[in-house]
Amino acid sequence: MGAPVVGRLRLTPDIRRFGSLEAASRALARHVSARAREAVAARGSFRIVLSGGRTPLGLYRILARRHGASFPWAQTFVYFADERCVSPRSPDSNYGALRRALLDHVPVARKRVLRIRGELRPPSRAADAYDRDLGPPPRGRGAPRFDLVLLGIGPDGHTASLFPGDPALSARDRRAVGVPRAGAAPFVPRVTLTLPTLASSAEVCFLVAGADKAAAIARILAPLARSRPTLPAARVRSRGPVRWFLDGSAAAGLQDRPTVGP
Numbered sequence: 001m002g003a004p005v006v007g008r009l010r011l012t013p014d015i016r017r018f019g020s021l022e023a024a025s026r027a028l029a030r031h032v033s034a035r036a037r038e039a040v041a042a043r044g045s046f047r048i049v050l051s052g053g054r055t056p057l058g059l060y061r062i063l064a065r066r067h068g069a070s071f072p073w074a075q076t077f078v079y080f081a082d083e084r085c086v087s088p089r090s091p092d093s094n095y096g097a098l099r100r101a102l103l104d105h106v107p108v109a110r111k112r113v114l115r116i117r118g119e120l121r122p123p124s125r126a127a128d129a130y131d132r133d134l135g136p137p138p139r140g141r142g143a144p145r146f147d148l149v150l151l152g153i154g155p156d157g158h159t160a161s162l163f164p165g166d167p168a169l170s171a172r173d174r175r176a177v178g179v180p181r182a183g184a185a186p187f188v189p190r191v192t193l194t195l196p197t198l199a200s201s202a203e204v205c206f207l208v209a210g211a212d213k214a215a216a217i218a219r220i221l222a223p224l225a226r227s228r229p230t231l232p233a234a235r236v237r238s239r240g241p242v243r244w245f246l247d248g249s250a251a252a253g254l255q256d257r258p259t260v261g262p
């Protein structure tokens with residue numbers, strides 16, 4: 001059964017559908033590399049927030065293997081959208097998966113990787129520590145904290161570890177908060193960036209693939225939803241564009257137009 005079509009979504013420059021997750025990941029890797037070079041040329045550094053989950057692992061491997069030389073890794077600062085409160089050696093650790101896919105293969109200085117210390121106990125200590133570590137925006141007040149935020153979504157429309165109905169969605173005075181009860185597997189406490197912190201970015205890019213995400217995409221991107229965002233991912237903002245890189249399955253509810261790329 002196809003995804004429910006809600007308001008016949010239209011492809012726009014910010015909503016791009018690809019023939020496969022691989023094609024979407026290659027396009028997004030090119031986009032991230034271009035933004036990184038622009039940021040370094042303009043401000044001497046590139047500050048990126050990386051998403052957890054499985055979907056972006058192919059993107060991270062592409063960035064490591066095909067963009068190793070042209071990417072300004074030496075000027076890059078890496079942050080995390082969220083983390084599971086587990087050891088970095090746990091198979092559930094976003095940092096662990098990201099380190100294996102990307103960080104072990106590129107010359108980013110360890111001191112420029114701001115890891116969420118999910119192993120701290122109680123989990124609230126991990127959230128407090130990241131909230132403190134993030135500190136004030138690095139380029140003074142008013143400037144966006146991040147140049148680019150990469151995110152995914154779950155079938156329920158969560159993003160990072162901001163789950164539907166969770167109090168973390170209302171956090172306004174914190175950069176990072178704890179999420180004692182995750183709304184999706186793995187059901188362990190989490191630490192997540194807050195919506196205002198995600199919004200303190202020059203751009204957000206979502207990478208979404210799979211038929212199990214199609215209904216959420218249809219709800220998030222329907223014109224109606226834009227006016228009344230209910231799902232967490234629909235509430236994500238940036239100072240600039242929020243872009244969607246989708247494979248055909250996740251984009252099943254989009255207006256029928258040619259798919260971009262192979």
Ligand code: 6PG
Pocket residue numbers: 051052053054055056081082083084094151152153154158159160161184
């Ligand atoms: C996490 C992620 C989460 C993820 C979505 C999609 O810690 O799980 O930050 O928000 O992006 O759950 O996960 P998949 O890419 O594995 O489908």
